Amino acid sequence: MRSYGAMAGRYLKQQRKRSILTIVGIILSVALISALGTMGQALKDNLLMNTKYEDGSFYFGYEKPTPELYETLKKHVLVDQLGVLRVGEKTTPLKNNITVQVSSADEDGYKLLPVHLYEGRLPSSADELVVEQWLLEQLPGSPKLNGSVQLNNPDGQPHNYQIVGVLNNQKGSQIKYFSQAFTFTDAPNVTITSKAQLFLTLKPGVDINKQIEAFTKLSENKMFTNHQLLALMGESADNGLNQVLAIIFGTLVGLVVLSTVAVIYNAFHIAVLERIRQFGLLRTLGASPAQIRNLVFREATVLSAIGVPLGLLVGWFGLWFSLWLMAKSGLKIMMMETFELTFHWWIIGGSFVIGFIAVYLAAWLPARKASRVSPVEAAKGAGSIVRESYRRIRIPSLLNLIGIEGQMASKNIRRNRTKFRITTFSIVISIMLFIVFHYFTQQALNMTTTTNEDDRIAFMLRSSYSEDIAKPQQGIDFISDDVMDQIAELPGVYGVYGNYYGLGAMVQVPEEVVNGHFEKKTGILFEPMQSDGNNNKIIYSDIRLYDDAKLHEASKYLKSGNINSEELADNGVLLIQTVKPMTVDGKKEIMPLTRYSVGDKLTLDMGDGENVEQIQEVTVTGILTQSPFDSPYQENTLIIITSKPTYAKLFEALPQNESTNTYGTARIGLEVALKDGADPEPIRLKLQEVARNHPDSQFIDYAASQKENRNFNIQMQIFVYSFLVIIGVIGSLNIINTVQTNLLLRRREIGLLQAVGMTMGQIRRMASAEGVWFGVIGSFWGILLGVGFSYVLYQQLSNVQGFPFEFPWGASLIACGAALFIGLFSVQGPLRRMEKANLLEELREEA
Amino acid sequence: MERLEEKRLGIYRLWRNPSIRNLSLVLTALLIMAVVLIALYSHYSTERLKKSWMDKEAAMIGSLVAEQPEWAAKWITHLVETDKPSPESVAEGYKVLDQYGLTTALESDWFPVLGGHQSRTFWSLIGGAIVFMILIALFVFREISKQLQRIRTLANSLEDTVKHNQPMSYLVYDEGELGLLANGAQELTIRLRETIEQLHRDKAFLKDTVSDISHQLKTPLASLMIYIDLLREGNVDAGHAAEFLATCRRELDRMEWLTLALLKLARLEADALEMSMEEIPLADTLTRAKDSVRRLADDKTIDIKIEKSASDTSVVLPHDSHWLAEAFMNLLKNAIEHSPSGSTVAVSLENTPVFIRLQIKDQGPGIAAQHLPHIFKKFYRSSSEGSGVGLGLPLAKSIVEKHGGVLSVLPNPSGGTIFNIALPHHPFSANSTKLTKL
């Protein structure tokens, strides 16, 4: 031993179990902090990438530019890339009412605009063209890649193009029968007309925000910014999103740090309390207070020197490993295709620094306490029981009800205020942390991935309803059930759903059922009407027909009631009354539109409200949280879902006129949902075959974009749930550590109790009562604080998107139950050890 | 005992010095300050240079635009180009510049923009460097003078101690080298004081011994003189003469024993005697002592019972058999003298990890508590009984202590006295117990 400081290491080695627990605590916290950082960064990167993919990567753009503006921008010292897009003048009509617009862009234009190749290459001359994949078949002569086609060029003149590239299919363009094709303009030869648009980025390092004003002034016509992109880059005039992200992740990291500090503080505090006499002894030997403080800090340094780097490794490889595991266990490698673990030095460095600071912060108070130990302590006896203050007059505790063991437990708990506070504090922190994280992750999940079954749908097949094709006969399905079944049996198919024609109806909603809040917040006023002396309001509704497959999926979203085909056949409907309108202050907010409950009758007016025959009444048999298919939320309409018999009845009630459709309850199309990671190719081939057999059908393929979307959602979920698990582990460790040391410190006292005749069973009951009581008290405050913090987070989150605050019942229950369970079971280990040890031996040892 | 083992000061030791800590703190603060100031200055100076340089460029472009607008545009794009200019164009440019006498050799003073920048930079850096040097020097001087002041105080204090015989008044309790020096100086003065005190004690001891001898010899000498005078006068009959001569003989024996004992004690206490340590069984030494008091014991019919433990010859201890036997003999003699006739003096031995403990137990009246602290003093006699003069016990104690052991009296509740001799297996090393040899 070269120096007294080696004592720190010796102590840690001797108390191996506690040291390991502390190190594990540090490791988990640092891992969590670094993972949180990575997650935050990944979220931002992901959003940024998404935005660039969807909106393009340009910063500013100009409409109707003048050639002078183009020249100025070309020479501007701050401009990095400058792209030109000439939007085609006239569209080329094709068969099936499809139109194509040929636009031209220069090289930089392709870089800055959201044009994404599926295969082939981008055009490099004015004779070359890229088109969407689905369009190939629709073009005259159905050319393949590298084929040629004649289309109107941007100036409206027919031109022969060679197709050099194929673009990803866009869902919107297939539905709208309108597609854009792109050709090339050479930048020096570009002619700037009012049809052109300019896009540009600035040189890296330029403060974009400061330049917005200067660039706006360059043109008389409006300059537009890529708002979403700039917002994410933190460069838009309105920096709200980044600020919110910073606040949210700041709060979460702060909580994790707080919990780390609590865990380590706890460990150190107890370690110091245990060694009061030793420190006193060192003082009598002539150790200065600074030396004692150094000893404690040295322990802290050793622990963090081990824990922090390990934590960084665990954080990094933990993320990597969970992704790898996901990929292994059926989610295929597709996870790895789109997800990259971006390595950011600032996250690693930041976590490193934060980890060390947290440990030192936690060790600071115990170190001070140790250094203030009076040397007289060493000379005094170990009788710490004597010095504790005990207030006599207090409200009797609930524990007193369990007899003498309970009374002892309550006295033990109350005897030492500081120890009680430390113990409950750490439990409170753990519970609070869990609740807040649970709340946050759930909300974040809801926000970033508003998911429903639509996400899985990769292919659509529908009858094309162009005017020149005869209307299908009522009641005849577009695709037969056999075909449906065949498709459903293909490998990788998650579900095959039929599409049906939707109806509209006015619902006469009694005034008291309408959510008054909705009208106030959105400024939308529903039309009032009188009926049978009741004050009603008219709210529009969509009536949708779901087949069995769809109803099956719908049961996942059931909030109350049930889905029963018999009830549905008998005038029963499922209702979605949650909507997401734009509020007067410009935010989207989720709220209920009406307050129907299961069993209520809905009065539907299928016509214009004048004909009594057209009034139908249906019963709500189930309420769904959101729409299982199509967009999850409407803005201000109700959605009514039902099965064929009821739907047919409602269809009958429609006023018959010219515009009435003739589909009825016939299937007009189908949607195919894929399993995660399934290979879409065989399904695509099958559907193409089906489409060929039905000449009037149209095949819509957006498997690629579905896959991307779905991946993002799954990634989010992996993140969220692994975080919750880690938080749970940290919290549990903390509680175990605290409760166990609390008990082990009192080994001597328990020996004494045994000496005066308490049986081990009684002691066990006493200790268990204490453990549970700590759980109860901790849960109470933990839930209180947890909900408080969740509300703070909610306020931040609702700045981005509005939704009602929900009390985190689930998390509270889990946390509370876990705390009680851990409180009860963590005392059993030490008790068993005590039971085995010779208590007399221990009594002597501590003397 | 510690040592200043390493001659060289490691960083770890250096750091213990408060002056080093202070200096590093100050230097770190200055470094931070310097970095901040340099950052501020470089920013400011670049801004100034940019401003004047752009003014110059703007003026040039302004005049160019009037004549050759497209050249102006070209110029501007070149201005902020981050790519390195091609070496050819640079060479070409210099060729043109050369024609006008503009070469890199030309002093910067001829470029108004650079000239200002140069003088500004030069003077600011010189000024800054001087200020920083002065600050550093100030702090270093202050720290050194603080150290020197402390050394001076220490020197003054030492001088006071040496010249005016005062206790060391200036003590430094820090962990640095100065603290160690002060601690060493203090230890030195304490040692010095102890040595002086030892000298005083030795002197007093000599005086005491001389006066003891003279006092102890005075009476027998006087009586000897009287006897001899009487005998010389010849007024005594033969019977008396024989008795007188016997008395004289006895007195002379006594005197011889006394002087010898006193001389032994004096030599022992004055450290004039080296023990010749030998690894021999303690039992042998004990037998030797027992043999020399056998006659005395037999006279009083006292049984000296050496218990089994004490006759075990396997108990070996390095000791000087001659002297230790002397000590044992004195203790046994003392026991015999204080024992009633027919009783037993028991000798037992105990071997503990630290000591070999010898106990000599008699069945005499014991020693009253008020005498206990004094019985090892010379000529102290707790009772008029016995023939001793009070030198045996001090002699025994001196010898035992010479062996690095402890001699003590244990009270015995069952009567009698127990002398306890504890001899360590490994005595403290002689070197470290000795006073500094000056």
Place this chain on the structure above:
Amino acid sequence: MDVINVDGLNKFYGKGTTQVSALRDVSFAIKQGEFVAVVGASGSGKSTLLHMLGGLDKPSDGYVHIDGENLYALKEKDRAVFRRRKIGFIFQSYNLIPVLNVEENIQLPMLLDHRQPDKAYISDLIHTLGLHDRRKHLPSELSGGQQQRVAIGRALAYRPAIVLADEPTGNLDSANGREVIELLKLAVNQYHQTVIVITHDMNVAAEADRVLKLQDGKLISDTSSHGRGV
């Protein structure tokens, strides 16, 4: 020469009506190389006195001079350094550092002073204390007597001028108790150290050069004042 000089020492605990005097106007001086026993009933202020002498606790009034230094005029840190260089403590309950072995426990005071111990001296000391074959053992592996010997070794390691012992034999059987007292006497004899022992044991007190008796915080007798030299 007086190594310890105590003058008018008072110590009160508490305030007002609950005030308790642990020491009342205690004055005495102790010479270098004396073996002093402090006796008295429990609660008579013995331990408080020892704490005062060791600079552990501040007196309410009065002075303690050790080697001419006013102990309580020093700063806290300086007092700590003073303690490690000048005073050795021995306690009833041994008070060894459980994680350090015998050798390290003995070296601790020097290590606290950031100095390297003299190996030969330490090894000699361990030999004398009869702990050589146990020098790598932890305190928990030693008997009470052995532990107390380690504590003595620690108190002697830095060769402090003063060794303060608080009931050093209190937890030991008589044989081990004897050994402890003999070792302390050895320290007095061989190193001329000053040893002050608090004790209940009259046998221990009987071996002291001098006995101080305390009652209710007052010094009621001091054998050095009478019976000295006849």
